[in-house]
Amino acid sequence: MKVFQAIEQRRAVKHYQVESEMPAEDFNKIMQAxxxxxxxxxxxxxxxxxxTDQAQRYQIKEAAWGQEQITDACELLVLCADVNAWNDRPERYVANSPSATQSILLPMMKAFYEGKEQIQRDEAMRSCGIVAQTIMLAAKSLDYDTCPMVGFDTEEVARLIHLPKGHVIAMMIAIGKAKQAAHPRGGQLSLEEVLSENHF
Structure with missing residues (x-):
């Protein structure tokens, strides 16, 4: 499937074919992307x-007020972020860069994030938003449907997945084969309404 076709066809699907399974090859392809x-x-x-544990899925479903896609979809991902990743062996992130570049980037990284908790969290959430869209479009390109979810008790889900200190949950994504199509788009704003040039 072409990328623009995947963008057009991607919808938040709520109802999934329970009997459907995702081959390991497809899951790995999505996650490698x-x-x-x-x-x-x-x-x-x-x-x-x-x-993957069905009992845990049912517990998460309870924490998400009974939303059936949590147990019915082939896959359920909880997207988390390490807020302190900037300070966790940061040399890993520039390991393949020239030494001159590393000597510039590592001090810049520290100066940008150190002591700035809001920026640390904002950056982690931005990263999760970007990777979520990659997952959904990759899934759609393989003919799977998805549902990004924020409608759940974050504290309870954090407890169920043993979320470590210094981490946050951004969202969950259900992935599978649709049992029924999503409703038509609710009301798309026009490009003219959301795009300005140089200033509002």
Missing amino acids: AILSPTSYNIQHWRFIRV
């Missing part, structure tokens, strides 16, 4: 929890 997503300073904040 995901980790190519851009991040500031190449920090790669994202951490993915793939929930």
Whole structure:
């Protein structure tokens, strides 16, 4: 599937074919695409929890007020981020760069994030937003549907996945084969309404 076709056809699907399964090859292809997503300073904040245990899925479903896509979709990912990734062996993020570039980027990274908790969190969430779109478009290109989700008790899901200190949950993504199509788009704003040039 062409990328523009995937963008046009991607919708938040709520109802999935329970009997459908995703081959390991497809899952790996989606996730290999995901980790190519851009991040500031190449920090790669994202951490993915793939929930395969059905009992745990039902517990998460309860924490998401009964939304059936959590248990019915082939795959469920909890997209998390390490807020402190900028300070966790940062030399890893520039390991393939020339030494001159490393000597510039590492001090810049520290100066940009150190002591700035809001920026650290904002950057982690931005990274999760970008990787989420990569996952959804990669899935669609393989003829899977997705549903990005923020409608759940974050604290309870954090408890269920044993979220480490210094990490945040950005969203969940259900991935599978649609049992029924999404409703028509609710009301798309025109490009003219959202695009300005140089200033508002």
